[in-house]
Amino acid sequence: MFVAAEPDSPAAPARILPDHQRGQPFWTGGASGQLLIEHCDQCARWVHPPVGQCCECGSPLVARPVSGRGTVFTYTVNFHPFNPGVPVPYIIAIIELAEQQDLRLAANIVDCEPDSVFCGMPVEVRFERQGSGPDAVFVPVFAPAN
Numbered sequence: 001m002f003v004a005a006e007p008d009s010p011a012a013p014a015r016i017l018p019d020h021q022r023g024q025p026f027w028t029g030g031a032s033g034q035l036l037i038e039h040c041d042q043c044a045r046w047v048h049p050p051v052g053q054c055c056e057c058g059s060p061l062v063a064r065p066v067s068g069r070g071t072v073f074t075y076t077v078n079f080h081p082f083n084p085g086v087p088v089p090y091i092i093a094i095i096e097l098a099e100q101q102d103l104r105l106a107a108n109i110v111d112c113e114p115d116s117v118f119c120g121m122p123v124e125v126r127f128e129r130q131g132s133g134p135d136a137v138f139v140p141v142f143a144p145a146n
């Protein structure tokens, strides 16, 4: 199940965003509740991070929706306040998406006590809206799957 944050939701914490990647489908798909990952239709392979072109066959990659389900591949809990706007502790994880064994992405895990997270934990995507209008991005985060 996808949960899109309400516009201007006060619940969405500040996050440090990569400016040069704004506008890419990965950061905007959450507007329609979709986690968009690049796919090679020739090789039938998912590719992340987005690179635009398949490294196996050279075909152009197309952003397509995935299920949003996966498991925690590995994680760490950060206690250091690198950014005063981001409360600690928080969980940084590598999520392996259900679609493909080596399809992994880095994301925060939310709605989960740091002591409760474990490798192999089933998770599902949520989106946190940051900003508004055409500059809005929808940050994919993951929560324990129900």
Ligand SMILES: [Zn+2]
Binding pocket: 040, 041, 042, 043, 044, 054, 055, 056, 057, 058, 059
């Ligand atoms: Zn390919």
